Amino acid sequence: MKNFIITLSIVLFSFSLLGQTAAENNKTNTNNLKYKTTTVDGVTIAYREAGNANNPTIVLLHGFPASSYQYRKVLNQLADEYHLIAPDYPGFGNSDFPDPENYTYTFDNIATTINSFLEQQHIDSYAIMIQDYGAPIGFRLATAHPERITAIINQNGNAYEEGLGEAWAGIKKLWKNRTPQTEEALLPAFSLDGLKWQYTHGVRDTETVDPDTYNLDFYRLSRPKAHAVNLDLFYDYQNNVKLYPKWQQYLRDNQPPLLIVWGKNDAFFPESGAEAFKKDVKNIDYNIYDTGHFALEEDGDAIIKKIRGFMRKLNK
Template identity: 55%
Template structure:
């Protein structure tokens, strides 16, 4: 097994924690996590791919062990920081694996630097309106009326029981989901100031939807090799969102698994096999 190392990069004074594995000369693979997780969501996947790829999995700004910024964090700022991070760690050309919040981050990088992207793997990482479920309704209400009451209502998404539900909903056998992942997420969410940062990002998520036409234009123009590996029972991002990628990238490969939002918790082996089949090593 290839060893995983745990490092911190100084990105213009902002600390980004990341996991790294694989040979520096191997094809590069950037792993971008989502809410409310961190790079630890890839703890099972990395060992299954590290023999073939040079892997880097950063904790996004405000998540995990990366620095927690003050108020006003946006997805544009997250993407700018991760873009600079890739340059610092020498990721000049790379495939990107995106999940949840990692998708609008990674898609921004692809739009900005299409020449750097060798392939995209989307695990429940959405870019189409039809992929959004009714589970977004409380957050949509905040977009339409950023009142204190609507903001406070979203604190329910930050509670430990809500995080555990995200991990287990749609999983046929919840005993296959380790509690370690959602317990660690809850620990990070309980840090002083983390709640305000996350509520700000709920509000800014509308900026991602506004960019859907831009992302889709990138897909149509550049047609990157594209693999969607999707938990079909995801309560937030629906299967039509996965199928929609084929509208803009006809050769996209779409694979569904009988699991929920955090598909790697139950199907890391299957997803790793799909990636190995999809990406030349």
């Protein structure tokens, strides 16, 4: 009996230690995510950072109308193996919203700011995760410094004309003829209902979409001059389309490891945009999900599992 009690005590003590260790690990993982700021050419850039900087780096580039908040699941789940950094562009998220008289809101200029940000952080070897606006930012980084890009993780980040869906109709009219009328026709995209639609259109279950996403975006798009700035970016997007051949040549020449994790019901970038990458990249880890534009909202766990497996193969 005495031996039984001693054995039981040892077992209970061991379980206690295991539970304490697990709690400490969970605490470490939770506290690992940091919310930081730095100044780049006079503009305060906010960014989220997680993981050990000695591990392989993934730069998370957000879309419209979002911010680094869209990558919260990636930051929380992959920090155990990877160094993750997710900046907010000028005018987005928690970064400065400089007056358009002092900052030129074009994709060229935003990419320049993000490149300077990464150089300031001494990040010169990294994978990029791109989504929506993250694609034109990411491909500018890649074509300027192909030697720095270790891989591309692509969640509805377009680089082909056949990947422009029906939702671009109003913006294409703006490209053709920018007038008060073509601008006004796009303003519903900045309303709360319009922003909510971008997150919930094409999803299987709208209850999987965090309402903080579109509510935060609406708050930021309600600031003075926010509509004008984002209309400027809508108009400038046509210059991304003109660069598609250059980006495609980069893919052909460099053959970066490419993971496709694409929401097929995206009205802006349908599955045809994902398929197009097969023309230029020989080896693609190709995955399509029955969801919408912000696929991480509904299928984040499955996508993050794919990212982990993809990155592990790169770093063997």
